[in-house]
Amino acid sequence: MSAIVVWAELKEDRFKKPTLEALTAAHRWADSLGLPVWAVVIAHEPPKDALSILGEYGADKVIKVVAPEFANFSPNAYARALAVLMREKNASYAVLPQSYDGRAIAPMLSIWADAALISGATTVPEKTEEGFMARRIAYSNKGIEWVRSAHLPLIITVKASAFVPEKKPKTATEEEFSFKPKPEDLRLKVIGIEKIATDKIPLTEAEVVVSAGRGLKGPENWGIIEELAQVLGAATACSKPVADVGWRPHHEHVGQTGIQISPNLYVAIGISGAIQHLAGVASSKNIVVINNDPEAPFFKVADYGIVGDAFEVVPRLTEAIRRYKEQHAH
Amino acid sequence: MEASLSLAEGYSIWVDGSLLGPRSTEEPRARRFLFFCTEMKILCCISHVPDTTTRIQFTSDGRALDRTGVTFVINPYDDFVLARAAELKEKDPSNTHVTVLCVGKNGASSTDNVDANLRKALALGLDEAVRIDAEPVDAFFAANQIAAFARDKGFDLLFFGKESIDYNGSQVAGMVAALLDLPFVSFATSIELMNGTAKLTREITGGKELIESPLPLVLSAQKGLAEWRIPNVRGIMQAKSKPLHVLAPVSVSPRVFTVRHEPPPPRGSFKKIDPDRVEDLVKELANKGLI
């Protein structure tokens, strides 16, 4: 029997947004094909109570692949487990989140499962006479590409934020799949993890992002950015030159050579909107631009624009949001 | 580098020549010493992409990019691996051999020439270039070309960019790793070599992983792996006479095909907010549930 396999990425005992997005794409795709969705959880010890969320988002079955060797992330071992599972269970379709680890596993899995791979899909593959067709973003948001594959198995990764997580409650059954990673898939060893010390939301997971550029003139002026981010519950980001000169840490750099994000709201302050910057942020759902130059290219992709001095506008905006929140607190 | 042979038990030498103390390693000694006597072979795979600043237009049937007037450059992420390979080459020129490879056909114009981009890469001080003369229809096709070329050549490091900026697929490196059954480190932000082992860092959400892997390995680069380099005049002159092999592709059937392209949906003109009435923006955002 065939099914759509979803790799459900367990991070700190939780399934985060990328997994819920993948499940959402999978249950829509499964509906169009009349197939069940199987969420596959790979872990070093049996996961705790986190599993119920998988059923909530449309998994008919949760398959647990547990082995102590999975404590460290070796994409080789994870991809091999999924490939063996797909083959043994005769699953012709798979959906993976386009997270860091999802993007590492998907291409390896596609080879070992002898599958075609469409990465960064923004639509559910649609069945046509000549195979499945899906849409993806091309040329740094300057184009859209429709691709087709007639090859099975077919694997897709879903672009971050392309699917809004959508519940589809099922009473998922649980099952174990026994698999032991081979030494050759464990050659790569994770010997440590360094967390960036921050109590803030990671950029890639943030729904709201406040970002600033060279227009801020110097690192000492970031207080107004932090304050706005705080009232909005936002993560902070910056343009490349700002990170390059060390005004802000590198992990805040967004754009073509930095992190690519598509939050619900992106507030760009004192950023000109160079094409390389836009490549990383232009697919944000709502964009607010604050810039004192009415000709700044960023306004071309803005939903809301304020032509004005950031040093005056930003504190005013922060204050207005704070007031609004106070009034609507109850 | 022969010096390492007379070092005390457990001591070893970094590629930069500094002495390191004893450390436990599961690796057989033979392999460790062999490493110092043999050449480090690096393969850098680069892609040929439109410069981000160029205007993107598609052919009238939407099938392909309209290449007229488009300047093609080395994919920016591949520039990171070229720079890192150049650094490794500089540290030990006589024992390091770097090959640059691109799967692609030369275009009609001088700004769409794979060979020219390969020579630019060679100008960073790398040794030889290979062009596999075929249109890379999909990642599966390209990865199979690269794997077929690399399979019996004994490369220690296979370097890729984390993705190419045309379709951002992040596919080729991982596929090559699977085809050759090698450890795969994606989004690598650093790599140091020691005793035939590599120490790497890899970007993950909210931090980084520290990784150890034996060679050979496949790496895909994230920003941070090295600083971009610009070739100097001497490098450019020398690159002209370096070997550039053009090879016929092996036969592989692609699995994913482009049906058509479209321009992105236009964003309507933006709503202008008076800087003295930021409350209007707050209202708009609140109506959309963003506050």
Ligand SMILES: Cc1cc2nc3c(=O)[nH]c(=O)nc-3n(C[C@H](O)[C@H](O)[C@H](O)COP(=O)(O)OP(=O)(O)OC[C@H]3O[C@@H](n4cnc5c(N)ncnc54)[C@H](O)[C@@H]3O)c2cc1C
């Ligand atoms: C290959 C390549 C890759 C690149 N990758 C990236 C990338 O990933 N991310 C990235 O960001 N860039 C990237 N760049 C750089 C990019 O081209 C731009 O140089 C950069 O984005 C500009 O940063 P900025 O907008 O902060 O600075 P500027 O271009 O200097 O813009 C500053 C803006 O602030 C405004 N301003 C000034 N004072 C005020 C004020 N008081 N109030 C309000 N506004 C004010 C100005 O009008 C201006 O629009 C890349 C470049 C190349 C060549």
